[in-house]
Amino acid sequence: MKTSALTNVYWLVKREFWEHRGGFFWAPVISGGVFLLLNIMALIAGEVLGGSTHFHMTGGLNFDGQLGPDTVGMMGSILDGAMYVTAGLIIMIMAIIMFFYCLGSLYDDRRDRSVLFWKSLPISNRDTVLSKVISAILVAPVIACIVGVVTGLLLILVAACVASMHGLNTWQLLLHAHPLRVALSMIALIPLYAIWALPTIGWLMLCSAWARSKPFLWAVVLPLATGVVVWWLGLMGMFNLGAGWFWMNIVGRLLFSVIPGGWLRNGSALEQLSSQVNDSSGLLDQIGLVHNYATLAAPDLWIGAIAGIAMITAATWFRRWRDDG
C-alpha cells in the first residue's frame, strides 16, 4: 500500500483520537450531560418551589406575560447567548484537558516505553509531533464546539418544554435561534485560537519531550520560579519592563494560552461596541468575529506564535534524540 506524509498524519491524528477518546470526546459529552442535568434539576426545583407564578432561568428568559413583538428579535440573540455560554463552559473544560494532553503527549509513551513501538514504524518525528499539535489545536476544539452547541440547543429545547407547560408557545421563538451560526462562528474562531494557543502548546510539548520525569513540575515551576525571580529583580529596579509585564506576557502566555478568548484582554473598547449592537445576533456574530480577528493585528500574538513554533520544533528534535537508555 502506498503511503504518503499526508496519510501518515491523518492516521496519526486518528491514533491520537483512539488513545484520547476519553478526553477528546467523552469528557465534553459527559460534562455537557452533567450541565444539562443540573439545569433540568434547577428547573424542576423552580417548578416545585416557585409554583407556576414567577420564575427565572438560565439565559434570562422571563416567561410570565405575553411577549411583545419587539422582544422577539432579541429572543434570538438571548438564545444564541445561552448556547455560547454553554459551549463556552465545555470549551473551558476542553482547555484544561488540552493542557494535560500536551504535557503527556511526548512523555507518556516514553515512560511506558511504547515509544519504541511507534519508533519502529517508518513515521517521521515531524509527522508525529505535527499530529499531536493538530489534535490539540484543531480536533479537540472542534469536537468541544460541536458538543457545546448541541448541549446549548438541548438546553433551549428543555426550557421551551417547560415554558409550554406554562401555556406559552415558545416553539415559534426557537426559530429565532441560530445554532448552526453559533457553531460556525465558534469554529471560525478556532484558527485564531490555534495561533493564540501555540506558545502554551509549544511550551508544554517541549517540556513533555525534554523532561526525563515529572514534566508537569518542569512546565509549571520553571515559569513561575522565573516570574518570582523577575519580580524580585524588579523590586530592586534591575528589570525595566517590570514583573507585571513578565507575568502577563511570558508566564501567562506559556501556561494559560490554551484558555480560549485570552486574546480579548485588551479589547475592551471593541467590546463596548459589540454590546451596543447585541440586539441583532447576526451583527453580533459578524462584529464578534471581526473583533476577535482584529487581534491578528497585534504583534504579540505573532511573537507568541513564532515562539510556539520554535518550541514545537525543539520538541521534535528532542523527540528524535532523547535517549532514555
Added chain:
Amino acid sequence: MNTAVVTASGLSKRYKNSLALDNASFQIQPGRIVGLIGPNGAGKTTVLKAILGLTDFQGELSVLGLDPRKQRDKLMEQVCFIADVAVLPRWLRVSEAVDFVAHVHPRFDRAKCEAFLKRTKLIPNQRVRQMSKGMIVQLHLALVMAIDARLLVLDEPTLGLDILYRKQFYQNLLEDYFDENKTIIVTTHQVEEVEHILTDLMFIRDGKIVLDADMDAIGERFIEVMVSADQAAAARELKPLDERHVFGKSIFLFDGIERSRLEAMGEVRRPSVSDLFVATMKGTYV
C-alpha cells in the same frame, strides 16, 4: 559493492560515566540470524539502538546502505524491531494496531497479519492491557511478520514469557518469516533457546566485540574435551579457556587447538553456546 546488511566500524558511545561501546567494528551479512550475546550492561542494547537510529554515537555505521542517524525514516521501512515484550501501548486494540500499521507502513501485508492473528486467541476488540505478556508478543510478532522487512532486530523478545510462548515465538519466526533475503539480529539471555537457530554468534563485553564468527567456524575453533584426571595436567599445558569438573573428570574448553591433538586426550565435543559464553565472560562482574 558492499552487500553487508550492517557495517560498523569504530563504533563508540559514551554515557555520562561509562563507555557503552568501545570502538566496536563488525559486519552482518544478509540471510543470517545473528545472536548478539553479552552480560548485562555490555552494550548490546546500545548496539541495537545505534543500528535503529535511536541513539547518537561516534564512528561509522551503515545499515542497508543508509546512515541510521540521518536517514532513519527511510531506514525504518526496511527494518523492524521488537524492542522488548510489552512495549505496545496499553490502550491499543488489536484492530486498531492492524489498521494503523496497514496505513502507515508501505511494506505491510494485511492479509498475512490477519492470518497470523487467526492462529492466536486474540480478538479484534481486545486491548493490549487485557492481554497476557505472551499474547502481547503474539500480536507484536503478527504485526512484524507481516512486514516485508530486510532486517529484523529483536531485543530480548521473549523475556518473561513461559516456555510455550518462547518456543512458539522462535518457531514462527523460522517457519513463517525467515528466508535468505532477511536478516535477524537477536539479543537474549536465554542462549539455550536460540542457539540452534543462530547462524552467527557475536559476543560483546564491556563495549567490545570479543567474538564474531559463524556457527560452523565456532564448531571448528572451540572444542570441549572430557579428560580423565591423569591427563589433566597435559591438558592444562595447552591453556584452556575454561575448566570444569564432572564425575571425577575434567572438562576443558579450548580455543583454536587442533582437533586431533585433543581427541588423543579424551572425548571431544562441541561446546554449547552458554558454556562458551560463561568461559569467555569470566570475571565480568568481579
